[in-house]
Amino acid sequence: MSLNKVNSKTDILIIGCGCIGLSTGIVLLKTGKYNVQIWSRDLPPNTTSNKAAALWYPFLCNPPDLVGKWSAETMQYFKDHIIGDPKSGTLIKKVNEIFRREHKEDPEWRPYVQSFRRARKDELPEGYVDGFAVDDGFVMDTDMYMDYLVQTFKSLGGSIEQREVEDIREAFVHYDTVINCTGLGSRELFKDKLIYPSRGQIIVIKNSSERSIMDEEDHIAYVIPRISNTVLGGTNQEHDYNTEPTKQDTEEILKRVAMISPRFAKNRIEIQDVKVGLRPSRHEIRLENEFFEGGSKLVVHNYGHGGSGFTVSWGCALEALRVMEAGIPNLLFYKKQQQPKPQSKL
Numbered sequence: 001m002s003l004n005k006v007n008s009k010t011d012i013l014i015i016g017c018g019c020i021g022l023s024t025g026i027v028l029l030k031t032g033k034y035n036v037q038i039w040s041r042d043l044p045p046n047t048t049s050n051k052a053a054a055l056w057y058p059f060l061c062n063p064p065d066l067v068g069k070w071s072a073e074t075m076q077y078f079k080d081h082i083i084g085d086p087k088s089g090t091l092i093k094k095v096n097e098i099f100r101r102e103h104k105e106d107p108e109w110r111p112y113v114q115s116f117r118r119a120r121k122d123e124l125p126e127g128y129v130d131g132f133a134v135d136d137g138f139v140m141d142t143d144m145y146m147d148y149l150v151q152t153f154k155s156l157g158g159s160i161e162q163r164e165v166e167d168i169r170e171a172f173v174h175y176d177t178v179i180n181c182t183g184l185g186s187r188e189l190f191k192d193k194l195i196y197p198s199r200g201q202i203i204v205i206k207n208s209s210e211r212s213i214m215d216e217e218d219h220i221a222y223v224i225p226r227i228s229n230t231v232l233g234g235t236n237q238e239h240d241y242n243t244e245p246t247k248q249d250t251e252e253i254l255k256r257v258a259m260i261s262p263r264f265a266k267n268r269i270e271i272q273d274v275k276v277g278l279r280p281s282r283h284e285i286r287l288e289n290e291f292f293e294g295g296s297k298l299v300v301h302n303y304g305h306g307g308s309g310f311t312v313s314w315g316c317a318l319e320a321l322r323v324m325e326a327g328i329p330n331l332l333f334y335k336k337q338q339q340p341k342p343q344s345k346l
């Protein structure tokens with residue numbers, strides 16, 4: 001049995017149609033070497049990814065050095081391929097993280113982001129004494145961006161099937177190489193009990209804001225302006241599976257946001273929507289090969305991106321391609337394929 005090949009391209013299955021699965025699929029398709037299909041239980045707009053704020057900013061994601069590298073690669077990828085396209089739903093927006101106490105240390109990702117600077121005093125609301133700034137930060141109108149990823153994936157020849165995978169062996173019937181982008185779903189599908197939900201609630205409002213600003217010191221508060229609305233957040237309730245918004249969280253978020261952006265204390269806030277998503281949290285992103293069925297099947301894991309899936313998406317997609325291409329030659333029958341055919345005795 002040879003590697004699944006049609007039109008001399010290798011067939012790859014991706015499980016999961018969130019920002020990670022779609023970005024990974026696009027990177028594979030752009031090489032011109034793979035036929036890529038996505039199987040996914042939920043499709044946009046019904047994924048965790050669609051519940052994100054979303055802005056570029058490393059948050060609740062590890063390991064720090066790799067998250068810094070992948071965040072910077074993702075920022076570059078957005079600048080090179082995405083931000084110029086109005087269909088992508090992205091906007092360049094300065095982002096400020098602010099602190100009530102002096103913050104001596106720069107963030108671990110600072111060495112990777114040249115545009116990083118300390119916040120100026122005039123960028124700090126009353127009661128805040130220190131802060132970070134990234135002038136070329138960017139935000140995504142999440143649903144627009146997710147639709148853009150789906151259209152880009154399909155325009156490159158990718159296909160998407162709504163299908164839940166209950167046992168990875170279902171995938172092995174048709175594919176030798178599978179990329180696992182199931183986020184929190186890996187808790188069941190691969191019995192990884194290290195991944196757990198961190199519940200995040202956000203409020204979508206009509207009002208606008210000139211910058212993204214956030215305080216994540218003692219509790220989370222953020223304002224993230226987008227093309228068609230602004231997102232106020234948020235919460236971070238670990239191991240909480242409740243996907244329904246609560247009135248209490250909405251009130252808490254509005255109270256905290258008024259502290260970091262006083263204009264929201266004075267102006268009437270017109271709530272358009274309240275959303276909840278379960279961040280796929282893990283002590284660190286799992287991005288590695290795992291062989292099954294005696295080395296004849298390969299799964300590339302790419303999940304556990306916590307609060308930074310969009311921020312590291314393209315860096316992780318490029319890494320998943322590298323890891324996969326390092327793994328394929330080790331597939332058992334791939335090796336057999338390469339063996340010279342025995343010469344006939346006649």
Ligand SMILES: Cc1cc2nc3c(=O)[nH]c(=O)nc-3n(C[C@H](O)[C@H](O)[C@H](O)COP(=O)(O)OP(=O)(O)OC[C@H]3O[C@@H](n4cnc5c(N)ncnc54)[C@H](O)[C@@H]3O)c2cc1C
Nearest residue numbers: 016018041042049053055165183185200277308309310311
């Ligand atoms: C409120 C909130 C705000 C956020 N804001 C930001 C932000 O500003 N910036 C940022 O970078 N990140 C942000 N995040 C984090 C970001 O949303 C996640 O890191 C990201 O969505 C993870 O993407 P994913 O593709 O791994 O997961 P998901 O979007 O959950 O996709 C997983 C996919 O796998 C599918 N799946 C799972 N199990 C199976 C199975 N067994 N069979 C078939 N399919 C399966 C699911 O249906 C889904 O399609 C935020 C998260 C929340 C909750």
Ligand SMILES: O=C(O)C(=O)Cc1ccccc1
Nearest residue numbers: 053057059200214216234307
């Ligand atoms: O809520 C989240 O998961 C986010 O990623 C939004 C965010 C980004 C940066 C700081 C705090 C929250």
